[in-house]
Amino acid sequence: MPPSRSATMADVARLAGVSVATVSRTLSGTRSVDPAMQRKVTEAAERLGYRVNLVGRALRQTRTSTVGLVVPDLDNPYFSALAQQLSRAFSDPGIDLLVFSADGSLETEARGVRSFLGRQVDALVLIPVHEQLSEPSVTAAAAAVHTIQLDRRVQGTAASYVGVSNRAGMQLVREHVAAAVDVSRQPVVYVGATPDSSSAHERLDGMRQYFSPDVPVLLGDFSAAWGREAAARILADGWTGATIVTAADVIALGVLAHLLHEGRSVPDEFRVVGFDGIGAAALAHPSLTTVRQPVEEMARSIRSLVESDDEPSSRWFKPDIVFGATSPAAP
Amino acid sequence: MPPSRSATMADVARLAGVSVATVSRTLSGTRSVDPAMQRKVTEAAERLGYRVNLVGRALRQTRTSTVGLVVPDLDNPYFSALAQQLSRAFSDPGIDLLVFSADGSLETEARGVRSFLGRQVDALVLIPVHEQLSEPSVTAAAAAVHTIQLDRRVQGTAASYVGVSNRAGMQLVREHVAAAVDVSRQPVVYVGATPDSSSAHERLDGMRQYFSPDVPVLLGDFSAAWGREAAARILADGWTGATIVTAADVIALGVLAHLLHEGRSVPDEFRVVGFDGIGAAALAHPSLTTVRQPVEEMARSIRSLVESDDEPSSRWFKPDIVFGATSPAAP
DNA sequence: ACCACCACGGTAATCGATTTCCCACGGAAC
DNA sequence: GTTCCGTGGGAAATCGATTACCGTGGTGGT
Numbered sequence: 001m002p003p004s005r006s007a008t009m010a011d012v013a014r015l016a017g018v019s020v021a022t023v024s025r026t027l028s029g030t031r032s033v034d035p036a037m038q039r040k041v042t043e044a045a046e047r048l049g050y051r052v053n054l055v056g057r058a059l060r061q062t063r064t065s066t067v068g069l070v071v072p073d074l075d076n077p078y079f080s081a082l083a084q085q086l087s088r089a090f091s092d093p094g095i096d097l098l099v100f101s102a103d104g105s106l107e108t109e110a111r112g113v114r115s116f117l118g119r120q121v122d123a124l125v126l127i128p129v130h131e132q133l134s135e136p137s138v139t140a141a142a143a144a145v146h147t148i149q150l151d152r153r154v155q156g157t158a159a160s161y162v163g164v165s166n167r168a169g170m171q172l173v174r175e176h177v178a179a180a181v182d183v184s185r186q187p188v189v190y191v192g193a194t195p196d197s198s199s200a201h202e203r204l205d206g207m208r209q210y211f212s213p214d215v216p217v218l219l220g221d222f223s224a225a226w227g228r229e230a231a232a233r234i235l236a237d238g239w240t241g242a243t244i245v246t247a248a249d250v251i252a253l254g255v256l257a258h259l260l261h262e263g264r265s266v267p268d269e270f271r272v273v274g275f276d277g278i279g280a281a282a283l284a285h286p287s288l289t290t291v292r293q294p295v296e297e298m299a300r301s302i303r304s305l306v307e308s309d310d311e312p313s314s315r316w317f318k319p320d321i322v323f324g325a326t327s328p329a330a331p
Numbered sequence: 332m333p334p335s336r337s338a339t340m341a342d343v344a345r346l347a348g349v350s351v352a353t354v355s356r357t358l359s360g361t362r363s364v365d366p367a368m369q370r371k372v373t374e375a376a377e378r379l380g381y382r383v384n385l386v387g388r389a390l391r392q393t394r395t396s397t398v399g400l401v402v403p404d405l406d407n408p409y410f411s412a413l414a415q416q417l418s419r420a421f422s423d424p425g426i427d428l429l430v431f432s433a434d435g436s437l438e439t440e441a442r443g444v445r446s447f448l449g450r451q452v453d454a455l456v457l458i459p460v461h462e463q464l465s466e467p468s469v470t471a472a473a474a475a476v477h478t479i480q481l482d483r484r485v486q487g488t489a490a491s492y493v494g495v496s497n498r499a500g501m502q503l504v505r506e507h508v509a510a511a512v513d514v515s516r517q518p519v520v521y522v523g524a525t526p527d528s529s530s531a532h533e534r535l536d537g538m539r540q541y542f543s544p545d546v547p548v549l550l551g552d553f554s555a556a557w558g559r560e561a562a563a564r565i566l567a568d569g570w571t572g573a574t575i576v577t578a579a580d581v582i583a584l585g586v587l588a589h590l591l592h593e594g595r596s597v598p599d600e601f602r603v604v605g606f607d608g609i610g611a612a613a614l615a616h617p618s619l620t621t622v623r624q625p626v627e628e629m630a631r632s633i634r635s636l637v638e639s640d641d642e643p644s645s646r647w648f649k650p651d652i653v654f655g656a657t658s659p660a661a662p
Numbered sequence: 663a664c665c666a667c668c669a670c671g672g673t674a675a676t677c678g679a680t681t682t683c684c685c686a687c688g689g690a691a692c
Numbered sequence: 693g694t695t696c697c698g699t700g701g702g703a704a705a706t707c708g709a710t711t712a713c714c715g716t717g718g719t720g721g722t
Contacts, residue, residue, distance in 0.1 A: 006475060008678060019702045024680060031681095034700070049474070054449030055389045056678030059707045064386075073415065074430075075610070080411040084404065087432040091439055096446045099405075099430040101418040108422055115427045118385030119450075144337060144382070224614055253614050260616040279406070280611050283555055283584050285591040339708060350672045355710060362711095365670070387708030390677045 007048035016044035027052065058120055066096045067306060068116030069125045070109060074101045076222060076250060077278040078293075079127060082150065085299035086125065093307065095122070106133050113137045117144045123306040126159075127151050131198050146309050148302055152197045161314040162301050166199055169291040169319040170206030170245075173273050176289070176321055177243055180328040181271070183211070187239055190217045191230040191255060192247040203247045203275065211245075222247070227254020235262060242270055243327070249274035249281045249290055256284060256326060272326040277319075286325030293319050338379035347375035358383065389451055397427045398637060399447030400456045401440060405432045407553060407581060408609040409624075410458060413481065416630035417456065424638065426453070437464050444468045448475045454637040457490075458482050462529050477640050479633055483528045492645040493632050497530055500622040500650040501537030501576075504604055507620070507652055508574055511659040512602070514542070518570055521548045522561040522586060523578040534578045534606065542576075553578070558585020566593060573601055574658070580605035580612045580621055587615060587657060603657040608650075617656030624650050
């Protein structure tokens with residue numbers, strides 16, 4: 001059970017018979033301290049089980065050695081992979097990455113941003129829920145600390161951005177698909193997400209640019225459930241033999257699950273392509289062809305943005321394609 | 332770009348022509364304030380873009396309305412599902428759940444615990460990395476705040492625990508398997524994890540208890556890569572027709588992927604059973620039979636533990652079984 | 663008329679650390 | 693012997709909020 005009150009620096013100072021200044025200097029190594037006193041202080045701290053109160057420290061100092069990350073949802077494996085890579089990237093320079101899930105809601109997202117700003121984080125990484133409606137949160141964040149949008153962005157804010165070129169991803173898909181099937185004769189269907197996030201938006205645009213402005217499109221959200229439903233519609237509408245390009249691996253996995261469940265064969269009858277390159281894509285059978293985002297490099301890029309706090313800047317990475325077994329090998 | 336300094340209560344008080352006490356009372360509603368002054372204050376706060384500094388508040392108050400969660404790894408979908416459900420559970424009573432990933436390392440785990448304790452969280456939820464070696468972190472946490480171990484635990488600490496009965500899970504598996512195949516004649520293999528976490532430990536024990544003390548066992552870690560490798564060994568060792576029980580869905584999915592990749596049929600030639608009930612289990616083809624943990628109820632249970640801070644207590648939930656297509660239907 | 667009480671504003675203490683400023687002491691330089 | 697400088701300790705200011713305490717003025721009861 002929590003003891004009545006945990007030891008403070010004043011307690012340590014009293015027990016060691018020195019001033020709090022000496023305790024602080026000993027423990028943080030900010031200035032040299034007489035070795036004899038050092039010993040007394042560390043001993044006293046040990047005896048009392050003293051732990052620094054970061055709240056007190058944060059109030060006095062400007063830096064907190066903390067970076068906040070607000071994600072729309074932790075259930076989405078792509079976001080949790082980003083969170084994991086970011087923690088790892090920040091672990092090395094001794095910065096704590098704290099993660100907050102917005103649970104898909106704009107209000108909760110705003111709460112997360114307020115919370116991190118109030119905690120005086122050194123920087124804030126944000127995957128905005130909505131391309132337009134998240135603007136107030138991003139702007140508020142950017143006004144207070146160095147803010148980096150990740151994967152998705154709202155335009156016209158003073159925040160940095162790190163992500164992949166979604167159009168380039170779709171171009172890769174087009175090249176891959178065109179190398180194997182005759183795109184002008186075989187049907188291609190896009191199962192995407194409603195364009196209220198920049199990634200959904202840009203992938204849809206890329207699809208229209210590199211395939212055709214009037215490629216058949218089904219729009220839902222970034223979930224496997226939506227993938228299943230879309231696959232059901234594709235079957236119902238009689239799109240036999242279609243190549244199904246999707247906006248995300250989770251959608252693609254839903255599509256694939258439904259097709260296989262209905263006894264359709266992939267890649268013979270249908271072909272399926274994903275986007276993101278999450279781990280589960282390689283586990284599917286047949287394994288999913290997908291556009292892989294360089295998550296680790298993106299995380300490192302964010303770390304360097306945070307460490308050298310220059311002007312806000314943006315960086316687009318090039319995705320690459322992972323050839324799985326849901327699409328035919330190039331001839 | 333961050334402005335020179337953001338507005339404080341003193342700034343608001345000056346602009347509104349009142350004292351900081353009045354500002355505080357107006358903004359937090361702790362005591363009634365004359366409506367005219369309230370207007371002046373909110374107007375001034377608005378004009379200055381005032382945001383409360385939670386660090387200042389936290390220092391003065393005892394509560395921070397914050398709960399910390401330390402997970403071993405965010406890439407594991409079971410842990411990220413727990414994190415997501417917990418955020419949701421705490422969102423309602425206005426408590427911020429902050430997540431820290433230990434990245435599989437004891438040192439990083441210790442850092443996460445220290446960090447949260449230093450930040451004066453109201454409670455700490457912890458999925459310990461190691462059954463024995465995480466003991467110092469759990470003990471340190473329990474000495475300072477209400478600490479709840481989740482899913483895994485170290486014994487003999489003053490911390491609460493919430494999880495499922497792993498043995499009961501294995502009993503369900505045994506009943507299900509025995510209903511379909513003759514367990515005394517058909518081989519059963521367990522693909523588990525080295526017992527350095529209580530869950531790996533208990534599942535292995537349950538396996539031995541409900542199947543046989545000398546059930547063949549392969550031990551690795553909680554990853555799909557290990558599942559693949561184990562499946563390769565099973566094939567190499569000629570365990571044809573085996574029922575493969577695993578310690579986790581991620582392992583089971585790896586096993587399944589490898590078997591299918593090698594052209595083996597499931598559930599005809601091999602049967603596969605998972606544990607946890609992650610979303611991806613239902614997406615596999617054939618869909619994975621698995622022991623489902625009641626994640627949402629566990630999250631709610633933790634919330635109620637935190638809200639009513641009684642004595643530390645433990646709660647074991649009963650898992651249930653989800654019948655997929657990787658095991659034969661009961662006759 | 664008096665007193666109890668309520669409503670509400672302001673002053674200052676408080677939380678726990680860091681850091682500035684000042685001071686004492688000892689040795690080196692000349 | 694005096695000045696100068698470096699080392700290192702301690703007192704107190706500081707960060708930004710909340711809140712205990714005090715004071716004042718008004719109201720209602722008797």
